[in-house]
Amino acid sequence: MTAHVIADDAEALAVAAGLAEAFRTDAPVRDAERRLPYAELEQLSASGLLGVTVPADHGGADVRQETLAEVFRLLASADASLAQIPQNHFVYVNVLRRQGTTEQRKFFFGEVLEGRRFGNAQSEAGTRHVQDIRTRLLPLPDGSHELTGVKHYSTGALFADWIPVLARAEDGNLYVAYVPRDADGLTVVDDWDGMGQRTTASGTVRLDAVTVPADRVVPHHLTFQGPQLHGAVAQLLHAAIDAGIAGGALAEAAEFVRTKSRPWFESGVDTAAEDPLLIQRFGELDLQVRASEALLGVAARAVDTARDELTDASAAEASLAVAAAKAHTTATAVLVADALFEVSGTRAALDSLNLHRYWRDARTHTLHDPARWKIQHLGRHVLNGTRPPRHGLL
Incomplete structure (x- = not known):
């Protein structure tokens, strides 16, 4: 495979926006028929997006984490499954960046720039907890x-x-x-x-x-013996996926109400989009989506700041900022995906439209790790100044 090499952050965002529009068209059918996205992943590889975090001295764009988070948000707004597939790819590129030898980085970064994809084999079932690894x-x-x-x-x-x-x-x-x-x-x-x-x-x-x-x-294991951003980077991308689901669901709901919904007879208006109660509800939902996206941006910039000068303090601030974003995007994704039906009415529940994919994706993806523990670490820090622990889920 010959993959394009993306030059900088601006190009990465432009490529991601273009792919998101392309992937959006058939997303409902892929989900409904469980049509695995082999062709779309080949497009993703060829686009060069998978290589954007390769360091500049190995030929990559080495984009900021704020850019990477926005790439994932854009992709998830179109197809949350497609967006999640490369999440582990970037996590394990990051592992090589931190702990790989010179030769390992040279080889694997070359593979990534050629469009090769990393998967993952991490979690295990039936163990005492998520970090009880028996392999x-x-x-x-x-x-x-x-x-x-x-x-x-x-x-x-x-x-x-x-x-x-x-x-x-x-x-x-x-x-x-x-x-x-x-x-x-x-x-x-x-x-x-x-x-x-x-x-x-x-x-x-x-x-x-x-x-x-x-x-x-x-x-x-050496990753966690000093200040680290492994968990913050991984969780940032999960938060971006949730923010993308929320934004995608809100856009879908607005389009549905504008083009397919009838006004409630008591509203006294000609179209559903003029209904003052619907306008109020869309404003409330938009507020939550904007808040999630803002927290995502704050978190990404905190990770970038910590990468520039990694200390215990900067790593802790990055983890806490990402925890706040992840807790908020978790709630927003489920809220907005559910509210899609509230604002759109009975017709939105038709299985043939597959609008429920947003809720199913949000409810499933947000189970990845519990937001309540993110909030716990935020509370410990604000009350007692306790820095978050060093592990891969924070």
Whole structure:
């Protein structure tokens, strides 16, 4: 594959806006028929968007996180499933940036600039909690490793060229192994049956004694031994997806009311769009969407500031800003996707229109990690000055 190389932030945003418009057209049908977006992902790869966070000294645009968040918001406003598929791609590009060796960065950043996609094999089911990782990376006599385990919610893996796998070594520390999609012993099972995010193919990855060369393994545990932005970057993109769902649902509702809704007979107006009660409700919803987008921007700029000068204080501020954005966008996405039906009326509930995809996507995606814990960390900080913990979900 030959991918375009995007030059700067402005071009990244223009490309994302163009792709969002293209992806929007068939989004309802893809969701309704669970038509997996292979062609659309090839477009995404060819566009160069997957390489925009590659550092400049490796040939990338190294865009600001504020730009990356807006890219995800734009894509999610059109198709939340398509937007979520590359979320882990950028997370694991970031892992290489932080912990990869010179040779690892040179190789994998080259792959990314050529349009190669990273998936993920991170979460596991049936464990005590999300950080109870039981997949094992064991040493072999020749210096390579053997990888064994089962992963769930593996968004992007089915479409990936490389699958980063989170595993524990004999010493109990966390590592990321970058495994080719076609590696012997690796199987991706398309068994995702969530009510929302239907075309993410977030199924199962099985690893049966997969051999991994030593130069494909990164010491992820070192990420959390000092100030870090791993969790903030990952959560920022999730918040952007939720903000995009909310914005997309609001735009869909407005278009529906303008073109398809009838006014309530008591309103005394000729069109639904002139109904003062509907105007009031749309104003309230727009206020929430604007607030979410504003918090998303504040959070992204906090991450950029921390990247420029990473300290315990700047990392903590970035994590808290992202936590605030994520808590707000979580609520807004569900609120607006639900209100779409309230303002549009009975016809909006027709299954053939598939307007419920916004609610299904919002309700499913916002389950990724609980917003109540974001608020808990905000409260601890404002009351007691307690900095947030260093982990990958904050």
